[in-house]
Each structure stands twice: as structure tokens, then as C-alpha cells.
Amino acid sequence: MAIRTIRTEGDAILGKKSRVVTEITPRTQDLIDDMIETMYEANGVGLAAVQVGVLKRIVVIDIGEGPMILINPEILETAGSQTGDEGCLSVPGLSGTVTRPNYVKVKALNEDMEEVIYEGEELLARAFCHEIDHLDGHMYTELVEGELRKVSYNDFDEDDFQ
Ligand code: ZN
Numbered sequence: 001m002a003i004r005t006i007r008t009e010g011d012a013i014l015g016k017k018s019r020v021v022t023e024i025t026p027r028t029q030d031l032i033d034d035m036i037e038t039m040y041e042a043n044g045v046g047l048a049a050v051q052v053g054v055l056k057r058i059v060v061i062d063i064g065e066g067p068m069i070l071i072n073p074e075i076l077e078t079a080g081s082q083t084g085d086e087g088c089l090s091v092p093g094l095s096g097t098v099t100r101p102n103y104v105k106v107k108a109l110n111e112d113m114e115e116v117i118y119e120g121e122e123l124l125a126r127a128f129c130h131e132i133d134h135l136d137g138h139m140y141t142e143l144v145e146g147e148l149r150k151v152s153y154n155d156f157d158e159d160d161f162q
Helices: 026-041 123-135
Strands: 046-048 058-061 068-079 082-086 094-100 103-109 115-121 145-150
Touching: 026 046, 026 058, 046 123, 058 123, 068 115, 068 123, 082 123, 094 123, 103 123, 115 123
Parallel strands: none
Antiparallel strands: 046 058, 058 068, 068 103, 082 094, 094 145, 103 115
């Protein structure tokens, strides 16, 4: 496993649409392992492959309950709404207020290319939306209400999304 470089805002790749994954090759497995390691190293809650420069529809998320790997994720259903702070490893040091659904149901493939259904509320619902947006070239900064705020590292607690 290896830590990969996280692409930051201004890098054109972040605006590109990622491609559907059709098979898990050893290279894809390495990518997934590296994404998880890179997410933990950066204290992130989620990471999309495009953020390490690979245009594949792969997302990893850990809201404190262990790593989830979502391949070709699609949102099936949403309900309710939540308004709260959001940040992104590709936009370091900033956060902003974003409204997202409070409940999200997602269909994805796991590492064995088997279909899995996930349901998330609150932070997990926010993470699903944020990371799946990355796969279509969208950043949370497009959705921020008001101004982006500077966050000092000390302000982070475990409930913050980034
Ligand atoms: Zn992000």
C-alpha cells in the first residue's frame, strides 16, 4: 500500500467524469487499498478515485465504523434534508455550509463485483452525496451557501466532514 497525492482544487481532473469499473484487476485492488490508506492519513471521511488522479467510479468512506468501498455507486433514493458543514480533502483548510438529503439509499458493487445496497443517514448520507458528486466532476464548493470559511486544524472534531 502507498499514500497517493491528493489532487486539489484547480487541478482539471477534478472536473472530469469518472468511468464505470468493469473488472477488478490487481491494479484496481492496489488503487482501492491506496485510497483507504490515503484517506486515513489525511484524516478524511471519504475519498473518490479522481481525487488521487484516477478516473474510475470508486469511492471509499469511513465515518468511524470501518471502511466502505463503493464501486460504480448510484443513488437510488433520497429523503429529508440536512444543512451543515462540509469540507473536502481536495479543498484543504476550508469548509462551507451545504444542504444535502438526510437519508440516502445507494446501490454499488463491492470488491467482489457483487451488488450491495447501503442506506445512510446524516453524516453517511452527506458522504455518499459528496463522494458520488466527485465521480461526475462536481465539487461541494458549487453547492456552498454563503462563503467558504477557513478552518484551523484545531477546530476539527470527529463529527466534521471532510
Ligand atoms: Zn471531496
